[in-house]
Amino acid sequence: MPDVINADGTIRQDNWVVVPRPEEGESLAIPSDQPALIPADLWLAGYEHFAGNDQIGVWFDSHDEPEIIADRVNELPLIGVNFPRFVDGRGYSIARLLRERFGYRNELRAIGDVLLDQLQFMKRCGFDSYALRPDKDINHAATCLNFFSQGYQAATDTDLPLFRRRAG
């Protein structure tokens, strides 16, 4: 994971790796020299072992239920949400739940089939870093994160839907 995009469109080096869900009969292959995101349910299953380790975060797939770690989200330094295909929009709901319902304050990263034209939606739903698919032009990210200067709705990024701002 060499480059990730920040919410402001800047680019930084980053060495977190996403550890895939192990096949049946295999065990989780956590690297010894790099911080790693592991499937959230496995983190919970090995909670005794992983708790307090700031080199371990979790990731959710789009069909996973973030509710399983609702009361422990802020123990994690980084949470990833996977977009298996960019047209699978479940990750947006997962992100909003993590932020708005469970109060997650640390870094929330979009991983998987992350393309340019969805970045601003992701940002509005609470993602603050984005692992862009490597074939996409990372230098265009800042533009795509800022196509719109405002939105109609309240979301993770604002408590003020336009109808409340208009009244103000």
Add this chain to the structure above:
Amino acid sequence: MYVYDEHDRQMAAERVAQFRDQTRRALAGELSEEEFLPLRLQNGLYVQRHAPMLRICVPYGMLRSDQLRRLARITRDYDKGYAHFTTRQNVQLNWPALEDVPDILADLAEVEMHANQTSGNCIRNTTTDQFSGVQADEIADPRPYCEIIRQWSTFHPEFAFLPRKFKVAVNASEKTDRAAIRIHDIGLQMVRNDAGELGFRVHVGGGLGRTPMVGPVIRDFLPELDLLTYLEAVLRVYNRYGRRDNKFKARIKILVKALTPEGFAEKVEAEWAHIKDSPTRLTPDAIERMKGFFTEPPYEALENAMDLLARQRFENRGFDQWLSHNVDVHKKPGYAIVTLTLKKTGTPPGDVTDQQLEQIADLADEYSFGEVRVTHHQNVVLADVRQDRLLELWETITPMGFGTANLNTLTDIICCPGGDYCALANAKSIPVAEAIQRRFDDLDYLYDLGNIDLNISGCMNACGHHHVGNIGVLGVDKKGEEFYQVSLGGSSHHDADIGKILGPSFAREDMPEVIAKIIDVYVDQRTEEEEFLDTYRRIGIKPFKERVYA
């Protein structure tokens, strides 16, 4: 009518700039076809049989005369000089060039129009009754709520990639349902509770397509201030749990069916409990402010022109017929609601030329405070016409082709573009409509037959709403040949129902005769006060089957 402020204008301009950038990247090969697809769809752009097709949004069917003139100009500048009114109160262009679309969107933005979310797996245009605000029996004008929903759903960051398309409709009348809310993903019926407070009865999971369903009620009363938070809860449950593995099982109706309406409602209520007091909750101020855009035009204090109209009707039979069928009662004395029919035989239902668009604009300015409404029956309404000018209006529109007095009759056919234009279609639909219109060209006979909804779709996607036609016609493909399946007994109104298939399908040339036989059964069997649907419900499908397949 709603008027943009600086916020709306800014977002509209940013949307055009965004799509310009996306189109540039698509043409440069930086976006694959698959990646560009949902982006262009959410800007109204399909790639169709002959050329791209651009679906322009007409929010809840309302158009101003300057917007009609702009549409006319766009059809000339970028297309072949005609447009098509759809069954979702929108407008389609059939031949724009891909690279011109950003310019078309920019031209539209100048008159406060757009093509946002007219296609794709997102929240589509919210539709409503074309008689909103001018009919006597509505609970309240639904249009402020439609605009509130439009703004909330526009570029919603969480719901841009739903399992499938999502359509919301609002109805405000207790007696009629011209918005067909029970065949929508969400149907909102405006109601007052016992305390007299305004709210909505919420139907979820109606829809046509392969698995037609009438939407069950999941909440009897939703207070108006809770409208958006509740919609957000429904959408979130759908976004998370709707099926994504099979396109044909991805609509919300399948989820509602799988969970049962009660089970689905429980999930929504549980989600809603978390967000009902969130900042998305509407405020009385926000609703009042929106209502301020939908005030009455400057009506004059008039009396009903009963005597004048009686005399004019007596002297002119054509006017009399038109008045009986295409003119409706207005809530203000001295005014009337006029429906311009776009169903002249020989013209595809809903099609208009650039010149006709300008004629409609002129009529709106001259007779109806500069506004029109598009109907889901693919006609256009002048909502505020003075009764003492009806004769003059009728004389003006007859040569234009808008005066065909067949509203709600058998030949006021709802029809999708079909195989003549649409890449999805299995069969042509327009020639079938035309052949039926030719077969039933005697207006007196049509009036005698009464109200009959005849709906034609060229494929299972059901853009022509065939399931809810009293008589429905569906184009099917059998080994490369076009056939037509007939269903009976559907309705899109308060008594919504899905039609039953009559039997094996027919060849196109047989269709007028098949319809004629169905009509004959009705004529033979009806009692004096029965409409077609009443007779069908009383006698069932069997007598129709026996006659048609005899």
